[in-house]
Amino acid sequence: MVSVNNTRTSLKERCRVDLGYPYHLNDSPAEHLAALQTLYQSGKGPSAEELETKITEIFGKPAAMWCPTGTLAQGIAGRIYAERSSKKQVIFHETSHLLLHEEDGYSAAHGLTAKTVGKWREAMSAELLDQDSACAFVEMPQRHSGGLLPTWDDLCALKEHAAAIGLPLHMDGARIWSARPFYNDRSYAEIVDGFSSIYVSFYKDIGAIVGAALIGEKDFIDEAKIWRTRLGASLVDTSYLIADTLRLLDMRLEQMPGFIAAAKEMATSIEDIESIEVSPNPPQVNMFHVLLPCNAVIAEQARDAVAEKMGIWIANRFWSYEGDDVCAMEITVGEKAAALPRHEFANAVKMLAEEISKAQ
Amino acid sequence: MVSVNNTRTSLKERCRVDLGYPYHLNDSPAEHLAALQTLYQSGKGPSAEELETKITEIFGKPAAMWCPTGTLAQGIAGRIYAERSSKKQVIFHETSHLLLHEEDGYSAAHGLTAKTVGKWREAMSAELLDQDSACAFVEMPQRHSGGLLPTWDDLCALKEHAAAIGLPLHMDGARIWSARPFYNDRSYAEIVDGFSSIYVSFYKDIGAIVGAALIGEKDFIDEAKIWRTRLGASLVDTSYLIADTLRLLDMRLEQMPGFIAAAKEMATSIEDIESIEVSPNPPQVNMFHVLLPCNAVIAEQARDAVAEKMGIWIANRFWSYEGDDVCAMEITVGEKAAALPRHEFANAVKMLAEEISKAQ
Incomplete structure (x- = not known):
């Protein structure tokens, strides 16, 4: 589960684009419920x-x-x-x-x-x-x-x-x-x-x-x-959860090749930005990592700065398993990331890299 | 979870009254979802x-x-x-x-x-x-x-x-x-x-x-x-389940004294029927058992006969833990049982006892 403090939640909510989980559009509780109610x-x-x-x-x-x-x-x-x-x-x-x-x-x-x-x-x-x-x-x-x-x-x-x-x-x-x-x-x-x-x-x-x-x-x-x-x-009752899954499964599998193509385009759009690395490059599926030359705290501050300035919430989590001065920003492409124009994504990552560079 | 075969499900569904779980009215998936959607x-x-x-x-x-x-x-x-x-x-x-x-x-x-x-x-x-x-x-x-x-x-x-x-x-x-x-x-x-x-x-x-x-x-x-x-x-997401619980909790606690009073009235209405026993009598909460002088198979056949003739599904399950020739019919009072006129319940149990008696 994503844990974000109140300030961050509110910044995240103010963004016009949110690439964190959940990855798809029309994904609010009210929208799930409306769709399920029709089925029922x-x-x-x-x-x-x-x-x-x-x-x-x-x-x-x-x-x-x-x-x-x-x-x-x-x-x-x-x-x-x-x-x-x-x-x-x-x-x-x-x-x-x-x-x-x-x-x-x-x-x-x-x-x-x-x-x-x-x-x-x-x-x-x-x-x-x-x-x-x-x-x-x-x-x-x-x-x-x-x-x-x-x-x-x-x-x-x-x-x-x-x-x-x-x-x-x-x-x-x-x-x-x-x-x-x-x-x-x-x-x-x-x-x-x-x-x-x-x-x-x-x-x-x-x-x-x-x-x-x-x-x-x-x-x-x-x-x-x-x-x-x-x-x-x-x-005692799983029917809501089953219905929601059956409602979405075929559609997402049909969308998946498009998400993977989008992931590759997104990776291409940022691969020349200095000091960061796409891993794997090219992406093999609908996700990839952007390796950042800093710890997770600095990365989150940079993410917040991008969110404030551009209204784009790039990622929920920055994984720092691989060392003290490197962390992995996880990008998963669903409807939300696929819908973001590539140059906007690239500009956001570019600003992220600059913010990290300034902080060091 | 209740396990009923297809024939029984369909007989149960044809009944105008169903006292099995779930115990309350307005409890279909569509009704839960409609209520939740309003909240959301x-x-x-x-x-x-x-x-x-x-x-x-x-x-x-x-x-x-x-x-x-x-x-x-x-x-x-x-x-x-x-x-x-x-x-x-x-x-x-x-x-x-x-x-x-x-x-x-x-x-x-x-x-x-x-x-x-x-x-x-x-x-x-x-x-x-x-x-x-x-x-x-x-x-x-x-x-x-x-x-x-x-x-x-x-x-x-x-x-x-x-x-x-x-x-x-x-x-x-x-x-x-x-x-x-x-x-x-x-x-x-x-x-x-x-x-x-x-x-x-x-x-x-x-x-x-x-x-x-x-x-x-x-x-x-x-x-x-x-x-x-x-x-x-x-x-990953419990909000639907939490919302549904918060929506219902206070209301059910307010209803509970009425359910318990109804359970006592229902017990009184059947306590003189021959060959059955209410346990405990009087009921202490919103549930009680009706002990039947037969095994669960005969009890279920009698339940089905009552359902066919009266359109009342008295119970989902008959517990036979206490011997080969006795089983316990579990009655839990929620909105559904409370809404059933007492004499209708009594008539249904009377017919149930007669059906059991005929089968032996």
């Missing part, structure tokens, strides 16, 4: 099964389970692999959400241990796998690496090696929706083939209110549903 | 903190945490008491939700062991406590006993004994909203005084879409919030 005129709203069936078809797997969060979906996945293998160790890339944003739930709540592998700005790869682990978590695209994907050949090698050593692969596919163009428009089913399970998010790129799914074999998902109840995530 | 016209909707503050004031405790389910709230509570005491054992009444409806999450997910105490139709009491346990869970009112409460004197004795032996008390207060009249309108704060923590539900008697709260000391709730994240229950 005709009856009771869709069941979770309707969405789950659609998801199994998209990903070519036998079963899927809706659940409220990715933390829940992935904690359950790790736990099931650990129980099945009688191994507690799970392989995580060092940028994994489970290591950074979940209060160590994988360990504290689920009894897993982490084998941390990889380099911050390199995708997961075959040689990082081992057979002493219950499973490997592979985030695709890798969010904290700016949306990095393994090449198709590297992905195939990773799948083959995992199969050869009998290691189950779990995909952290929170943002997998954006991966098809990088893989020459191969289907989602082909991309995830070889993975035993996949988690996908419905609120980030899709823009639904809340929600996620865990996808896999039928026995795996049956077991996951028991854990969903045990962990207190079987909600 | 003016801005962003309320924060969880607004509801949490209101709850701390009602219960006279320093802190509260919104969360999506009671299973989550109570799993977290049990876990914290176990960690603090280095004891795994928790005292549960044999009717506890944790023992019956949560796939043994207290054990499988949270590593607790259960000391099961009490008798099915007797409230929790002081002599069932011991100091070898991390805490005692006390459900008030006891749902599977028909909404039974300890007398005020017994409750005071329970609190005193727990304090004397240093045993923390946790209240399963899913339905605590209905307890005040039985205790001479003592405040919620006075009723829960002596309990270290309380869980309350927002969807059952209050009728909000989804939600619950865990209430207690500040350090306890701070710890609980970390567990909420670890367990995957920190939702």
Whole structure:
């Protein structure tokens, strides 16, 4: 969740453009509710099964389970692999959400241990796998690496090696929706083939209110549903959240190639600005990082200055995992960023770089 | 969640009166959404903190945490008491939700062991406590006993004994909203005084879409919030659910004395029907059980026959925990049951008893 203090919230709200999450237009609570209400005129709203069936078809797997969060979906996945293998160790890339944003739930709540592998700005790869682990978590695209994907050949090698050593692969596919163009428009089913399970998010790129799914074999998902109840995530009514997801999913997937093209144009528009770096360049999906030569406090002050002067809120968060004097501004392209004229974005980033330069 | 097959759903939907959950009128998704949309016209909707503050004031405790389910709230509570005491054992009444409806999450997910105490139709009491346990869970009112409460004197004795032996008390207060009249309108704060923590539900008697709260000391709730994240229950947006709860809470609490009075009238209207028994009689809260002399399958067939003939759906579920030839029909009074003329309810129960009698 974004945490901003009151002053910042109010500056952010005064901006005419806001590129932070949520990423799409018409995304206020009132607009979600108005759209849902139209859907509900005709009856009771869709069941979770309707969405789950659609998801199994998209990903070519036998079963899927809706659940409220990715933390829940992935904690359950790790736990099931650990129980099945009688191994507690799970392989995580060092940028994994489970290591950074979940209060160590994988360990504290689920009894897993982490084998941390990889380099911050390199995708997961075959040689990082081992057979002493219950499973490997592979985030695709890798969010904290700016949306990095393994090449198709590297992905195939990773799948083959995992199969050869009998290691189950779990995909952290929170943002997998954006991966098809990088893989020459191969289907989602082909991309995830070889993975035993996949988690996908419905609120980030899709823009639904809340929600996620865990996808896999039928026995795996049956077991996951028991854990969903045990962990207190079987909600008495999910129909609003399901309806909102079904309302948006197809539309966002149709929009996605345009968002990715926009991300590439935005990256091109700023790549020559001094002292900053686009990573990866070119972007591989609908997100990328802008690496800034300062700490997050200075970056936020510069962001606020740009907001005051130009009315453009460039980003909510600046990640400072990679050193004291560098931070990563995360740009995710949805309807809002796609609608901003490229030169306005470029001018905002240019001013941001100047503000940072002045502060040092 | 209620599970009904298609035929039953359609019979249920054809009824002009439905006394099953949800308990209130104007409770369709479209009606919730219309009400919420009006609230949201003016801005962003309320924060969880607004509801949490209101709850701390009602219960006279320093802190509260919104969360999506009671299973989550109570799993977290049990876990914290176990960690603090280095004891795994928790005292549960044999009717506890944790023992019956949560796939043994207290054990499988949270590593607790259960000391099961009490008798099915007797409230929790002081002599069932011991100091070898991390805490005692006390459900008030006891749902599977028909909404039974300890007398005020017994409750005071329970609190005193727990304090004397240093045993923390946790209240399963899913339905605590209905307890005040039985205790001479003592405040919620006075009723829960002596309990270290309380869980309350927002969807059952209050009728909000989804939600619950865990209430207690500040350090306890701070710890609980970390567990909420670890367990995957920190939702990216809760404002719809919070808004729905705030919209309904005060209204339902004002309605509650009327619901309880209606429950007593309904019980009186059927207490002389042969072969059935009201439990407890008189009802102590806005719910009661009707004990039927048959198994749940026969009871459901009789319920369906009443629905076909009278258009009244008396109950969703018939609990058969107490023997092969007895089951408990659960009646909870909200707007729907309160609005049904007493003689219609009595006629429906009379026909139900006759149908059961014919089937045997």
